[in-house]
Amino acid sequence: MNLTARTKVAAVIGSPVGHSLSPVIHNAAFVAHGDDWVYGAFEVDPQRATAAIDAMRVLGIAGLSITMPHKELVMDALDEVHAEAQLVRAVNTVARSADGRLVGYNTDGVGCVDALIRAGADMSSVGVVGAGATARAIVAALARAGSRVAVANRSQDRRREAVAVGNTARSGSTIEVGVETLGECPTIVNATPLGMEGVAPGALPFDTSGLTSRHTVLDVVYHPLETPLLRAARLCGARVVDGLDMLCAQAARQQEVWLGRLPDVALLRQAALRELSQRQR
Structure with a gap:
């Protein structure tokens, strides 16, 4: 150079x-x-x-x-x-x-959609954990891409804000759900820092016991590259997409x-x- x-x-x-x-x-x-x-x-x-x-x-x-x-x-x-x-x-x-x-x-949202498409994920219905800036971008991009989007987040107010973003992007596309129902979506995205080294290194954003080979799980966290969530999802047979x-x-x-x-x-x-x-x- x-x-x-x-x-x-x-x-x-x-x-x-x-x-x-x-x-x-x-x-x-x-x-x-x-x-x-x-x-x-x-x-x-x-x-x-x-x-x-x-x-x-x-x-x-x-x-x-x-x-x-x-x-x-x-x-x-x-x-x-x-x-x-x-x-x-x-x-x-x-x-x-x-x-x-x-x-x-x-470009966060479209980047997430690109990564999921490249991985061959089922985009018909996507669960998103989180409601911060990155999560909102992902929700909007998924809605525009034609996915049905389900948002789970501990804060009800922020969860409803993210749902409103999705429904503004495409009317009727996005709903709010509890984390316990995320497994109903064939694709799940963790858009929280849970699992990040130095923040919450051992934490899981949702119960992975119901994951199967029909699921795809993307974690936006890339430090570590294999987060606890991706490790658990892989053990369940799910397709995994890392934050990188x-x-x-x-x-x-x-x-x-x-x-x-x-x-x-x-x-x-x-x-x-x-x-x-x-x-x-």
């Missing part, structure tokens, strides 16, 4: 970002496609999230990935927010338009926003796995 004064810069902002695989994933795509872009990571205190958008504007940064807890915090600082990101009230991608305007998008698949799929969609083309998701995953292997040495 030959950096010059003309090289375009993109980066991820969030807190923390020291563990992020995004630089490895995006730089692999830039190199493969011969793009004169480079991608880094900036640790940004949540109280300075809007200042980071101002810095993007001043420094001419071409694109940003937004991770937690900044996805909602940056919205007011942007010149425009795409309709899907407005609906789910979360931005994970910022692009600079031809006239210099900063536009916010959300979704991370790479949504990153590919980010590149589509910035550069108008989709990189090979398999290439992105291979780059991420090599990085994870090196970190374990």
Whole structure:
């Protein structure tokens, strides 16, 4: 990679970002496609999230990935927010338009749908555990893709908000359910941090005892790569989709926003796995 004064810069902002695989994933795509872009990571205190958008504007940064807890915090600082990101009230991608305007998008939901389709999941009915920013994006994208969506979450208010998002995306598509009924859906997505190392490393978001080979389970958590949920689902014979698949799929969609083309998701995953292997040495 030959950096010059003309090289375009993109980066991820969030807190923390020291563990992020995004630089490895995006730089692999830039190199493969011969793009004169480079991608880094900036640790940004949540109280300075809007200042980071101002810095993007001043420094001419071409694109940003937004991770937690900044996805909602940056919205007011942007010149425009795409309709899907407005609906789910979360931005994970910022692009600079031809006239210099900063536009916010959300690729989390479509990335999840892409990962499930690639895995051969039954998309007719999908249960989603969680109701935060990532969950809302997934619910909206599933609804638009034609799935019947069932949302389970401990907080009734947030659960109803997520259901409203799904039904706005497609009327009558989304209902609220208890976690005990999730097994009725052939595909289940965990969009909570339960199972994440350092947060709730041993926790399961729902009882997996009813899972069978007819089920597909996706966990948005990718640290560890095999979460307790995926391990339990695999033992039940279910098809599993790890969080790295979704991370790479949504990153590919980010590149589509910035550069108008989709990189090979398999290439992105291979780059991420090599990085994870090196970190374990």
